[in-house]
Structure formats: structure tokens, C-alpha cells
Amino acid sequence: MRTPLLLALPLALTALNAAADYPDKPITLIVPFAAGGPTDKVARDLAEAIRKPLGGTVVIENVGGAGGTLGAARVAKAAPDGYTVLLHHIGIASAPSLYRNLPYKTLEDFEYLGMVNEVPMTLIGRTTLPAGSYAELGKWLEANKGKINLAHAGVGSASHLCGLLYQSSIKLDMITVPYKGTAPAMNDLLGGQVDIMCDQTTNTTGQIESGKVKAYAVTTSKRLSAPALAKLPTLDEAGVKGFNMSVWHGLYAPKGTPKAVVDKINGALRTALKDPEFHKRQEALGAVIIADARLAPVEHKKFVEAEINKLSPVIKAAGQYAD
Numbered sequence: 001m002r003t004p005l006l007l008a009l010p011l012a013l014t015a016l017n018a019a020a021d022y023p024d025k026p027i028t029l030i031v032p033f034a035a036g037g038p039t040d041k042v043a044r045d046l047a048e049a050i051r052k053p054l055g056g057t058v059v060i061e062n063v064g065g066a067g068g069t070l071g072a073a074r075v076a077k078a079a080p081d082g083y084t085v086l087l088h089h090i091g092i093a094s095a096p097s098l099y100r101n102l103p104y105k106t107l108e109d110f111e112y113l114g115m116v117n118e119v120p121m122t123l124i125g126r127t128t129l130p131a132g133s134y135a136e137l138g139k140w141l142e143a144n145k146g147k148i149n150l151a152h153a154g155v156g157s158a159s160h161l162c163g164l165l166y167q168s169s170i171k172l173d174m175i176t177v178p179y180k181g182t183a184p185a186m187n188d189l190l191g192g193q194v195d196i197m198c199d200q201t202t203n204t205t206g207q208i209e210s211g212k213v214k215a216y217a218v219t220t221s222k223r224l225s226a227p228a229l230a231k232l233p234t235l236d237e238a239g240v241k242g243f244n245m246s247v248w249h250g251l252y253a254p255k256g257t258p259k260a261v262v263d264k265i266n267g268a269l270r271t272a273l274k275d276p277e278f279h280k281r282q283e284a285l286g287a288v289i290i291a292d293a294r295l296a297p298v299e300h301k302k303f304v305e306a307e308i309n310k311l312s313p314v315i316k317a318a319g320q321y322a323d
């Protein structure tokens with residue numbers, strides 16, 4: 001049935017007014033992982049850069065747990081008014097293949113707001129590991145089968161996906177230890193309670209630089225240029241053929257957020273991503289800022305859909321599910 005014109009007009013005007021006044025109160029940016037971790041670091045830099053172009057305050061709330069799916073579910077169910085926004089990563093595309101009962105529909109429950117950056121990962125270990133190179137790590141893993149602890153940020157996190165693909169590539173099962181983010185996982189790695197972890201360079205660069213963890217390889221197909229990371233081989237070079245993973249981030253709002261609000265956030269995001277200070281801080285941590293078509297909500301959504309389809313068979317082959 002068609003909406004009568006008399007009814008449609010006031011509705012359209014209300015939506016327009018909402019967008020014209022937006023934002024007139026603080027925006028909550030949900031980070032679906034623990035504070036101090038890699039996604040939190042992207043969020044804090046972005047919140048600072050987007051504040052001015054958006055014309056409002058951005059408050060970060062960390063909703064960690066279940067590999068990012070709790071925070072994503074919170075945003076999927078929030079009021080669609082532009083005041084609750086999610087910063088999420090590749091986990092938004094791996095979770096549909098990993099969870100039997102995901103509490104939201106990735107392609108239906110969100111407005112896509114544009115992508116932010118791509119972050120490579122590193123394979124790191126506790127400093128007390130005897131292995132000094134990737135080749136030595138390979139031997140140590142073989143010799144310690146059944147006893148190796150691999151830390152990650154929960155099923156659906158990037159560290160989980162990387163760890164899952166790594167175990168399946170080298171055909172060696174490890175004891176996986178989940179945390180609410182790789183910030184607390186890193187604490188345990190520093191303390192020697194766990195052995196190894198795959199984590200984003202936004203969280204590992206400083207620790208590698210100061211020698212607090214051992215770094216063995218990068219997960220991307222090309223070596224990295226940051227001074228602390230340049231000498232690391234790629235996993236592919238080190239013998240894990242075809243391994244290539246980096247962690248992309250994007251912004252999401254609840255489905256039904258007015259288009260004018262979506263456009264306003266997207267415009268502010270594009271300006272924020274050009275901010276020289278944001279670039280400097282993110283690039284120093286190994287992140288690459290998105291500067292292509294995926295800045296547009298339509299292309300962002302297409303990319304996520306393609307990633308879901310790309311990851312699904314790989315995850316099925318690696319064979320792991322959660323409820």
C-alpha cells in the first residue's frame with residue numbers, strides 16, 4: 001500500500017530536521033573489544049579526527065566479549081538515530097561463518113557508513129620462547145605439539161581468525177585461550193602465561209620495538225616498511241604458502257538510520273581520514289588508511305559481502321564453530 005502524501009510529507013520533514021540538527025548530543029562509538037587494544041586505538045584516533053567535521057563529541061564505549069559479536073549486536077539493536085555507531089573489523093565478515101546463532105544479520109541489520117583502514121598482523125611470542133626466528137619457531141611448535149597456548153580475542157576476532165587459518169595451514173592444533181580483546185591477551189603474553197598470538201601491528205609494533213615480545217613473521221603478502229617490522233619475513237616467504245591476511249575496519253549504524261545522517265557521518269569520515277595527525281598516528285602503527293571506492297557506503301557493503309563469501313569456505317575447511 002502506498003503511504004498517503006499527507007502522511008509521507010511530515011515524516012520526510014521530521015527525518016530532514018533530525019539530520020539538520022544532528023548531532024545535538026554526544027555520539028557513542030561502540031568498540032566491540034577491550035580498551036587499550038588495536039581496535040580501541042583506531043577508534044580513539046578516529047574519534048579525535050572526526051569530532052570537528054562531525055560537529056559533535058564522540059564517546060567511546062568498549063563492549064568486549066564473544067569475539068566482537070556482543071558489541072555488534074548492541075549496535076544492531078540500538079535506536080537508528082545516528083547516536084550509536086559501531087567500529088568493527090574483518091570479524092563482521094568472519095562471524096557469520098563461525099557462529100551458528102549470530103544475534104544479528106550482518107547484511108540486513110546495519111547501515112554501512114564507509115571503511116576506515118587496513119592493518120597487517122604479526123605472529124608474536126613470549127620473550128622466553130627459545131625460538132629466535134620463524135624457522136626455529138616451526139621446530140619448537142613441532143616439538144611441543146599438544147602443549148602450545150595460542151591467545152586470541154574470542155571466536156570472531158581477527159586474532160582468532162588468523163590463529164585458526166595458521167593452525168590449519170601448518171596442520172598443527174593448539175590450545176586456544178580467548179580474551180575480551182588482544183589488550184588483555186597481550187598482558188598475559190608479556191607475563192609468559194601464553195605462548196604465541198597473531199595480532200595487529202597497531203598493538204604489537206611498540207612491544208616489538210621495545211623487545212617485550214618476540215616477532216616471527218607478518219601475515220600480509222608483502223613485507224612491511226615500519227622500522228621495527230621491516231626485517232620480518234612474510235608467512236608466505238617463511239613457508240606458509242599463500243597466507244595473506246590483514247584487518248580492515250569500517251563504521252556501521254543501526255538499520256533505518258536516516259539517509260541524511262548516514263551521509264553526514266560518511267562525509268565527516270572522509271574528512272577525518274585526510275587529517276594529517278590521524279595519518280601520522282595510524283601509519284606509525286602500520287595501518288593503511290582507506291582511500292578508494294570502499295569509502296562509499298554502497299561499496300563498503302559490497303566489500304563486506306564479498307569477504308563473507310571469500311571467508312566462508314576457508315573457515316568451513318578449517319572447521320570451527322561456536323553457538
Ligand code: ASP
Pocket residue numbers: 033034037038039040089091152153156157158159160180181182183199
Ligand atoms: N581487534 C581486537 C581488539 O581490539 C583484537 C582482534 O580482533 O584480534 O582487541
